[in-house]
Amino acid sequence: MKKKLIKVHPSDNVAVALENLKEGETIDFDGEEIKILVDTKAKHKIALEGFDTESRIIMYGVLVGKANRKILKGEVLTINNVNHQSEKVIKKTATIGWESPNIEKWKNKTFLGYHREDGQVGTANVWLFFPLVFCENRNVEILKDVFEKELLNQKSNKHRLLLRSLIHGEEFNEKETESQRILDNVEVKFITHQAGCGGIRQDAESLAKLLAGYVNNPNVAGCTVLSLGCQNLQIQIFKDALEQINPNIKKPILIYEQQKMGTVDKMLEVIIKESFDAIKEANKIQRKPALLSKLKIGLECGGSDGFSGISANPVLGHVSDLLVALKGTAVLSEFPELCGVEQELVNRCVEEDKANKFLDLMKAFEKSVVDAGSGFDMNPSPGNIKDGLITDAMKSAGAAKKAGTSPIVDVLDYGEYIAKSGLNLLCTPGNDVESTTAMAGSGANIILFTTGLGTPTGNPVVPVIKVSSNTQLAEKMPDIIDFDAGSIIKGNSTIEEMGENLMELIVEVASGKIRTKAMQLHQNDFIPWRRGVSL
Template identity: 75%
Template sequence: MQKKIMKVNASDNVAVALVNLTAGDVISFEGQDIKVLSDTKSKHKIALEKFESGARIIMYGVLIGSANGDIEKGDVLTTENVKHQSEKVFGRTETFNWTAPDVDKWKDKTFLGYHREDGQVGTENVWLFFPLVFCENRNIEILKDVFEKELLKQQANPYQNLLRSLVSGKEETAEVSTSTNVFENIDVKFITHPGGCGGIRQDSESLARLLAGYVNNPNVAGATVLSLGCQNLQISVFKEALDTINPHLNKPVLIYEQQKMGTVQDMLSAIVKDSFEAIKKANVAERKPAPLSKLKVGLECGGSDGFSGISANPTLGAVSDLLAALNGTAILAEFPELCGVEQELVNRCVDDEDGKKFLQLMKAYEKSVVDAGSGFDMNPSPGNIKDGLITDAMKSAGAAKKGGTSPVQDVLDYGEYITKPGLNLLCTPGNDVESTTALVGSGANVVLFTTGLGTPTGNPIAPIIKVSSNTELKERMPDIIDIETGAVIRGEKTIEEMADEMLEFIIKVASGEIQTKAKLLNQNDFIPWRRGVSL
């Protein structure tokens, strides 16, 4: 029989409702009877003891809030009776030791990837088009229309036929395309954005680093770059960013400046001719075996619910630990969602300087949010709160589980590129697309994305594997979920068993054997972070 409640950590004084609870229910738990005082939906938390006003509330073994008034034992925690609170952190407090998981079964496994000259291995082979400034977005859209129609498989749009039926008053027959991709081994993707000029110079420099990271990402075979000419993000700024990330880059990067090329027709004609020849050459690349140490996996969550921190996120954490033990790379981002777990992460930093850098980045970020009249406590969304994540520290403690238990090998600011295997911390907002965009810009060649509520986020160059925290979401939105972890909630599988299944799935995606749901939906989200306030 499924348990009704569970305690995540032995030191917790609250429990998670695994099923809907009714006021008056009596639950036998850890040698005591707990009478449920209020109707409590699954995923929400109930008090395991009486809290007087101001009492510390512990979950995941850390402080996640304090009582905003008295809370009786067995009552549900809400935004009215609990307020956000987290521990203050000043530096390392203890020596960290890690016991790596047994990876004997994985050490000789490989995936089929695209090997680049710098030693990186891609899980995709993409030719990327993007502008340095928003003024070129229209030209990118024209090129997108041209290349997608001629090079990529065309599929009938069912919504077009639906609208035609509504307009004509009679059922329209779907137009079935029989065309196939011109090239078998390369995809063509397009990025647009609202940046590159008009803001502060630092925003353009940050965007340059992000775009340079996309070019350097092993999933990219080469790029076509459009510049207007007069913008803040000059070609020289972009080239400098690219040289900083990889001074020995040996990929074709075609750059065009409109103000030097005359008419739009002249420029676009040259771009089409040159890019087609470059894409044709890039198509020669073939997938070859690569060790799992070449995987760089971004760890992301969005649309989280009260189960995310006990099913999907810990499963990602176990995968992260397997990768670390295999000398692969895992990247934990979303700094507003690490609020409250800073002490553990600082203690896990291999280098004390990285711990200091992490705290400096966290404090600077939080200050910018406070200066704007907000705070990290405003991070949980209405959807998060409705599904049981009522404080930022509670949400953060669950989100941080994606990073597993391994040592933190490096701490990176936004736009910095991964150079060390193992677990890395990357400063990004908690905003799903901004964070995912940054993870790929820092070198992730696959992203694991957990969700409890459902989100269709994808990326132009990296496969996004969507992981649901519960089975109901998978059944309700099967077109966006790749793998679900509801069996953990029901006690049918352990975290370790689920992690093994997930790593096998990652290998198939990285090898091109499985297309993610986000790719099938042609979900190509790209939002740079303007270093202002974004949670």
């Protein structure tokens, strides 16, 4: 008989509806009958016992909320009868052991990557253009137009051609949009942003660290940097940030300051000539085999639903555990979405000072949110709530499943670069693009992104693999989904089986044999986190 409810953890007092349930139907669950009291949509939670006001709601084995009124057994949990609640954590209380997964299949497996002089290995080979300040965005956009049209032999955008055909009454021919790359072993990408000046000096320094991290990322072969000259983020600040991350960096870095070069035309001519010469050299770099220990995988979720924490996120958790066992690296970010699971994460920290750093960063982050008149309890988006994630702690408990069960070897503040293999925590906002932007800046060379609702985003230097929590989404939005974990919900696959399958896809993407949907759609999103105010 097909299961209609699932309890994630033995101590949970709620269950997740695996399909739409009708008022009045009775379900045999764990040896007792649950009568559904109201129509309940799939992904939402059903009370497995009666709750009084202030009763603790337990899911994933942790406190995720409290009842704000009497809730009957079989009733659906909503934002109207449950409030956010999580356990308060003040220190590390234990050390959690870890049983690593079987890696016999993977220990000698390799991917084809770009080997850098500092020992890092890239999954892509990117020449990156970016400004130190928003004043140079227009010049970067001009360079983007020039290089993309010429290096890609880019023809008209298909939507522009569609409109042109409608205007002139002609037949639309999509083949006219096909492009052919001139250089086949290097990608040229462009970043723009709205920062670098006008804010507090700390924001300029933070942006410098982020951009330096992008330059040091193993997927980047070299870069062209545009500066105006008078901005807060001075060239020397950027150079100092790069020196701090990698004092012996050997990559070509071309820097141009407009206020020293005269006219825009003169500057652009110099940039185009010198950058093209450097890009041709980068194109000579070839892929070579590398062990999977050279992978640094960012773990991200966005547009989550009530299935994310029981399908897609645990699949990423299994991949994370496999990679850590192989001496590779995994990175979990989005600190607002770790609210409620701090104790487990603190106890998984190998070193007490890392546990304390995590707690200090969480407390400082939450204080800044409260000072702004909000709180972590307001983190779930309308889409999250509509699909069953009704409290921040409930969302967080599911989000944390992306990190598996391995020990935490390091805790990084925003802008800090990965220094240790193993599982790392990285302080970022819960905003999807701000988080993925930060993970690439900390050195991730692949990003796994789970979604239950559909989130169209990518990164300019790191391949982003989209993992769907449910099959309906994968079928509805096949243009953005790379991997469907929905068969877990149907009971057709296990988390471990899906994790192994996802690892196979990761190797193919890391080797350049498969381009992710985000890459095919040219989704190159970049949003720095501005922690300060504008002055």
